[in-house]
Amino acid sequence: MLGRTANGLYWMFRYLERAENYARLLDAGLRLALTRDLTTAEEEWRSVIETAGQRQFYERKHATYTGMQVWNFMLRDKNNPSSILTMFGLVRQNARLARNAISSELWEAINGNWLEIDEQLKEPVAENRVLETVATIRRASTLAHGAMAGSMLREEPYHFGRCGTFIERADAVARILDMKYYLLLPSLSYVGTSLDTGQWDQVLRSVSGDRAYRWINAAQIDARRICEFLILDDRFPRSLSYCYMLLRENLDALAQVHGTEGRCNALMRGADQRLSDLTIDDIFDQGLHEFLLEFTASNAAIADAIAQDYRFLA
Amino acid sequence: MRGKADFFDEMHGSGGSVRPAYADYCKWFDGQKDEVLSRKHAEAETNFRKTGITFNVYGEDEAEERLIPFDMVPRIITAGEWRRLTRGIEQRVSALNAFMHDLYHRQEIVRAGRLPEALLRDNEAWLANMVGLTPPGGVYTHIVGIDLVRTGPDEFYVLEDNARTPSGVSYMLENRESMMAMFPELFMRVPVETVSDYPRRLAKSLAACAPKCAGPNPRIAVLTPGIYNAAYFEHAFLADQMGAELVEGSDLRVVNGRVAMRTTHGYEPVDVIYRRVDDEFLDPLTFNPASVLGVPGIMDVYRAGGVTIANAPGTGVCDDKAIYSFMPEIVEFYTGEKPLLPNVETWRCADEDSRQYVLDNLADLVVKEVHGSGGYGMLVGPASTREKIEEFRHKIMERPENYIAQPTLSLSTCPIFTESGLAPRHVDLRPFVLVSPDKIDIVPGGLTRVALEEGSLVVNSSQGGGTKDTWVLKD
Numbered sequence: 001m002l003g004r005t006a007n008g009l010y011w012m013f014r015y016l017e018r019a020e021n022y023a024r025l026l027d028a029g030l031r032l033a034l035t036r037d038l039t040t041a042e043e044e045w046r047s048v049i050e051t052a053g054q055r056q057f058y059e060r061k062h063a064t065y066t067g068m069q070v071w072n073f074m075l076r077d078k079n080n081p082s083s084i085l086t087m088f089g090l091v092r093q094n095a096r097l098a099r100n101a102i103s104s105e106l107w108e109a110i111n112g113n114w115l116e117i118d119e120q121l122k123e124p125v126a127e128n129r130v131l132e133t134v135a136t137i138r139r140a141s142t143l144a145h146g147a148m149a150g151s152m153l154r155e156e157p158y159h160f161g162r163c164g165t166f167i168e169r170a171d172a173v174a175r176i177l178d179m180k181y182y183l184l185l186p187s188l189s190y191v192g193t194s195l196d197t198g199q200w201d202q203v204l205r206s207v208s209g210d211r212a213y214r215w216i217n218a219a220q221i222d223a224r225r226i227c228e229f230l231i232l233d234d235r236f237p238r239s240l241s242y243c244y245m246l247l248r249e250n251l252d253a254l255a256q257v258h259g260t261e262g263r264c265n266a267l268m269r270g271a272d273q274r275l276s277d278l279t280i281d282d283i284f285d286q287g288l289h290e291f292l293l294e295f296t297a298s299n300a301a302i303a304d305a306i307a308q309d310y311r312f313l314a
Numbered sequence: 315m316r317g318k319a320d321f322f323d324e325m326h327g328s329g330g331s332v333r334p335a336y337a338d339y340c341k342w343f344d345g346q347k348d349e350v351l352s353r354k355h356a357e358a359e360t361n362f363r364k365t366g367i368t369f370n371v372y373g374e375d376e377a378e379e380r381l382i383p384f385d386m387v388p389r390i391i392t393a394g395e396w397r398r399l400t401r402g403i404e405q406r407v408s409a410l411n412a413f414m415h416d417l418y419h420r421q422e423i424v425r426a427g428r429l430p431e432a433l434l435r436d437n438e439a440w441l442a443n444m445v446g447l448t449p450p451g452g453v454y455t456h457i458v459g460i461d462l463v464r465t466g467p468d469e470f471y472v473l474e475d476n477a478r479t480p481s482g483v484s485y486m487l488e489n490r491e492s493m494m495a496m497f498p499e500l501f502m503r504v505p506v507e508t509v510s511d512y513p514r515r516l517a518k519s520l521a522a523c524a525p526k527c528a529g530p531n532p533r534i535a536v537l538t539p540g541i542y543n544a545a546y547f548e549h550a551f552l553a554d555q556m557g558a559e560l561v562e563g564s565d566l567r568v569v570n571g572r573v574a575m576r577t578t579h580g581y582e583p584v585d586v587i588y589r590r591v592d593d594e595f596l597d598p599l600t601f602n603p604a605s606v607l608g609v610p611g612i613m614d615v616y617r618a619g620g621v622t623i624a625n626a627p628g629t630g631v632c633d634d635k636a637i638y639s640f641m642p643e644i645v646e647f648y649t650g651e652k653p654l655l656p657n658v659e660t661w662r663c664a665d666e667d668s669r670q671y672v673l674d675n676l677a678d679l680v681v682k683e684v685h686g687s688g689g690y691g692m693l694v695g696p697a698s699t700r701e702k703i704e705e706f707r708h709k710i711m712e713r714p715e716n717y718i719a720q721p722t723l724s725l726s727t728c729p730i731f732t733e734s735g736l737a738p739r740h741v742d743l744r745p746f747v748l749v750s751p752d753k754i755d756i757v758p759g760g761l762t763r764v765a766l767e768e769g770s771l772v773v774n775s776s777q778g779g780g781t782k783d784t785w786v787l788k789d
Contacts, residue, residue, distance in 0.1 A: 003576045004565050096366075096541050100554035104365075111366045156578060258579060310578040314564055 003311035005098045006160045010312070012094035012110075013164030019087035020141040021172040023134050025052055026071055028205035030130065032198060033067050044202075045070040051179045051206070054082060071130050076121040084137060085121045088114050091144075101157040109147040113140035156257055159250040160310070166250070167303045170243035171296060176206050177230060178292040200226060207238045227288065228280040240295065244272050247302070254310070262309030267302045322466050323738055324389060324728040335390040335787065338504040348735075351386075354496050355731055358384050361495070367488050367551075369544045369775070383780035384489060385730040386496065389741060389762035393789040396507075396758060399462070399470060399745070402655030404754045405645060407458050407747050410477055410632050412648035414454035417631060418444045428643050432664075436715060437637070438685060439478070439630030441593060443600055447617055449626045450525040451751035456588075456624035457516070458747040459483075459761075463658070464726040471658045471723070472641070473742060477625060477632035479590055482761040482781075483746050484548035487512060487555075489783040490759070505788040507758035513555030515748060515755055520586045522750035523622050527572070528585035534558040535575060537566070537589040539607045549590050559584070563591070568611040573621045586622040587612075593627045635684040635718045636662055659721055663714040672719040673710065676703045679719040680771075681710070694771060696722050725771055728782065730764060740765045742773050743784065758786035 029048035033041040045065040049058045054073070057080050062069050076085045092114040095107055117140060125133050145165075152158045180203050200221050204210040213229050213236075234241035251268050255261045283291045307313065325336045332340045359381060362368075368379035391399075416422050417440070423429045434440050459480025461473045490509050494501055517534060524532035538549035540562050553560035565575050566584070574581035589596065595605040600613040615621050631637060637644075639660040645653040661668035661679075672679060681693040693706045710717050727738035745760035762782040763773035773779040 001578055002559060002561065002565050003578050004562065005560075006578050093541065096546070096550065099550035100558075100560045107366065108364060112364055115363065311576050311580065314576060 001101055001156045003313070005101045006156065006310050007307065007312035008094040008098035009101060009157050009160040010164040010306070012091050012098065013161040014168040015087045015090045015094065016141055016144055017165050017168035017172070018082070019084045019091065020138060021169070022052055022074055022082070022084050022087070023137040023141075024208055025176075025206050026074055026130075027134050027138075028202045029070070030067070030134070031205060032202050035198065041067065047179070049074070051176055052082070053175070054080060057081065067130075068124075068127065072124050075125055075133065085117065088117050088137075088140070098157065102161075103147070103151040103153075105151040106144065106147040109143045113144060116140065154253070156254065159254045159257075162250040163247060163254075163306055166243040166247040167299060167306075169238060170240055170247070170299050173207055173230060173238055173240060173243070174292050174296050174299070176203065177227070178289060178296075181288045181292065203230075209236060209238060212236050224280055224284070227283065231283065232275070232278065232280060241275055244268075244275055248272050251306070262305065264302055264305035264309050267298070267305050271298050271302060321724050321738070321740070322464060322469075322726040324464075324726055324741070325387075325736075326729075335392045335395075339388065339390060339500070342500055342503055351731065352733065355386060358386060358492060358496065361492060362488075365488070367484070367547055369547065382485060382775045383766060384492065385764055385766075385780050385782045386493065387729050387731050387736065388493065388783045388785045389728050389743070389764075390785045390787065391743075392787050396786045398468075399655070400756050402470070402653070403460050403745060403747055403756055405649055405651065405654050406460065406472065406475070406641070407455065407749060407754055409641075409645040409648040410458065410475060411453065411455050411749055413644050414477075414626070414629055414632065415448070415452065416648070418447065418628065423644065423647050426647070428647050429640055432715075433634075433636055433640070434631070437631050437634050439593070439628065439634060441628035443613060444626070444628040449523075449616075450619060450622045451523045453523045453624075453749050453751060454626040454629050455632070456520060456523060456626075456749055458749065459744045460747060462655075462743045462745070463723055464743070465724050466726075470655060472655050473658055473723075474635075475632050475638060475641070476744070478630040479592070479625065480744070480746065481545050481548055481590075482744060482763075483512060484551045485781050486746065486757075486759055486761045486784065487551075489761075489781055493783045504785070507786040507788055509757050509759035509784075512746070512757045513552060515757060516552070516588075517556040517558065519748040519750045519753070519755055520588060520622070520624055522753070523624065524585045525619050525622055527620060532585035533583065534586045534588060535561045535566075535584045537561055537563070537587050537591050539563075539591050539595070543590070545590065552588070558588070561587075563595075563605075563607045563609055566609040566612070568609065568615055571615060571618065571620055573609060573612055573615050584621065586624060588624045593630060596623070596627060633685075635660070635682055635686075636664070636715070639718055658723060661719045663710050663717040663719065668719075669710065669714050672717075673707060676707060678722060680722055681706050681717055681719045684716055684718055694722065697769075697771070722771070728762070728764065730766065730780075730782075737768070739768070740771050740773065741782070759784045 025048055029044055032044045036044060042065045045067055049055050049070055052074060058073055061079050073080050075083060077083050092110055095102060095110040099107060116136060120133055120136055148161060201210060203226065204213050207230065209230065213226065216229065217225050229236060229239065231240045233239045234245050236242055248268050251265055255265050325333060327333050362381050362384060368381055413423065417434065424431050455477045457480060459476035461476065462470050463473045464470050486509055520534050521532045534556060536549050536553040536558055538546060538560060540546065550560055559575060561575050566573055569581045572583040573587065574583050591607050594601045595607040597608050597610065597613040598605045599610045612621065616623055638657065639662050641657050642653050661672050663669045663672055677695045679695045683691040686692060693702060695703065725740040725742065728741045729736035730739045741762050741764045743760050743762050745756055748755040762784045763779050764782055765771060765773045766778060766780045
């Protein structure tokens with residue numbers, strides 16, 4: 001297939017994942033804001049924007065953090081280059097670009113999503129509609145992934161799309177953890193103090209991991225367990241470990257199609273190995289922040305290698 | 315303006331009788347409930363929007379994707395009518411191809427005094443770079459769209475030849491898909507020729523035109539200007555249906571004397587390029603140096619016989635309306651036969667006598683620019699204003715060679731579905747013709763365009779026209 005088309009598929013799924021992650025962040029933010037007093041709520045909304053990496057653009061427009069401003073900015077603001085609406089536009093644009101490499105079912109799912117989301121985001125979103133809007137976005141993503149799983153040939157186009165999903169997801173989860181690392185880093189002061197379970201809950205909800213975590217850990221909420229869950233538990237589909245298991249699978253499949261391994265395969269093997277050798281104690285000994293910095297840098301290096309190995313650009 | 319009786323209607327004859335072509339259809343239609351048809355009518359648009367069959371329009375602010383309105387009453391042609399049409403189309407298209415070869419070689423037709431040399435000199439689509447070059451298989455016009463209009467039972471006229479890059483075939487295919495999805499029972503009652511194998515036939519026809527260096531399975535690519543092009547949907551659709559690659563100029567480069575595309579494995583040669591990029595953008599080294607849509611050096615490869623470009627550069631000459639006015643001579647010159655399909659009577663404003671006639675009768679004529687297309691830059695005298703007519707009078711006097719005029723034709727009508735029942739609207743017909751070295755292949759069907767406004771004669775989608783599914787009945 002064409003390198004440009006492979007690039008289109010890869011980015012189509014990166015943008016889809018990004019939009020979905022923003023929707024999850026909003027969801028978690030909403031949940032928390034509803035249970036807080038106004039001052040704390042403002043802090044929470046600031047943290048949502050910060051975690052999404054949109055603070056710079058947001059503060060160019062708004063001086064305060066209110067829920068309504070924040071969700072409208074993240075959902076549909078023209079001044080926000082990463083708004084969910086823009087992301088879905090890019091998903092569709094890349095799908096059009098790769099139109100002859102994707103199944104009709106996938107195309108129709110993506111196109112249908114775009115029509116629905118574009119319609120829902122035509123006007124500013126009021127309080128009584130925001131949950132519904134976020135739900136639509138998450139459903140849209142699920143629909144696209146379902147169409148992909150159920151209708152695409154397991155060939156190059158599928159694997160490039162999946163690579164996009166897991167590169168983006170790993171990056172997003174690492175960033176969310178990093179933003180919250182001051183909460184997660186166990187320190188002396190933590191011993192004996194009662195944890196702000198709402199904050200923990202939000203971290204888990206940001207990656208839709210709250211229920212999964214409870215399933216495994218019952219009521220035991222603590223930093224180590226949460227980090228272990230989000231970094232090393234390869235049963236959870238948004239953990240770093242799981243992302244890398246799947247990324248490696250898809251890169252291996254590409255190498256098989258091509259009959260040769262690229263630089264991305266070597267980098268992937270190294271990164272995967274490092275991750276599976278680690279325990280949560282190693283990570284805390286090294287420092288969570290340092291670990292995450294290293295991880296995102298190596299994730300970006302793998303992404304670059306994929307683009308080069310498969311000639312995404314001229 | 316005029317009574318309905320002035321026009322030939324495809325469905326109804328005199329006294330409201332149903333023509334044979336529509337006998338089965340009308341039997342079915344009469345048994346349908348109005349509210350069911352209304353619902354289907356509304357669903358059709360949603361369906362087109364969902365599948366993304368749109369064309370892009372660029373306004374002042376942002377790009378907009380529009381739908382071409384679809385009407386669910388088919389245009390039906392009998393097997394006998396179709397046979398007669400195809401013979402005429404085959405004759406015309408083989409003459410066009412021979413004409414192109416002659417134009418870029420000895421120009422016998424000019425030497426014989428049958429075509430004025432000035433027509434070539436003034437023709438912007440004529441390419442000096444094509445002189446002496448014979449494309450692989452000798453085919454210039456791989457895909458041709460012949461625009462036909464009808465005025466009576468046996469009176470079909472050719473209104474335009476589209477030999478540059480005829481578009482609209484995806485609508486022929488998608489309209490049929492929609493009709494089958496909406497009214498499956500109809501296709502069980504009426505024997506309609508299939509059009510769905512067009513992409514396969516196109517791929518086969520193009521493969522037969524591959525250069526000698528191609529292997530047994532020539533590699534075909536559709537070259538598109540990109541996702542912002544108005545017809546991008548069609549480019550992607552055809553590539554998908556043919557199993558061909560959809561490439562942009564930036565995907566291609568000349569490698570070892572071949573045109574090659576950048577795949578995930580590296581550069582791999584392409585044998586046939588079905589290009590939907592205009593001539594002047596094809597090769598920045600030969601034509602427009604600012605073009606980023608084309609491939610530097612592709613014309614050198616082409617000249618050396620290393621790639622097939624469909625349609626060949628320079629075929630736009632045939633789309634010129636001054637050349638069109640000579641088509642009866644052209645057909646006779648190259649086939650030795652009288653044309654089976656007549657032209658619409660055409661006055662060339664460059665000729666003094668004709669010009670005087672045109673200027674005296676502007677209010678009754680249709681005036682067109684010789685290089686124009688898409689229904690732009692034309693005057694429909696009877697439907698126009700006095701100012702517009704005077705504007706054209708000046709234009710014609712200033713640059714007579716730039717205009718031709720034709721009588722206002724009584725285009726046939728075909729009913730469309732409206733909320734208040736069936737209503738006649740004017741239609742034309744564009745069959746798609748595939749040319750390979752030893753075959754002219756015409757898919758039984760085509761694109762029927764319909765003017766949605768009552769009384770309007772302009773069917774172009776850029777001017778608010780719609781489309782219909784086109785049925786050719788089986789014998």
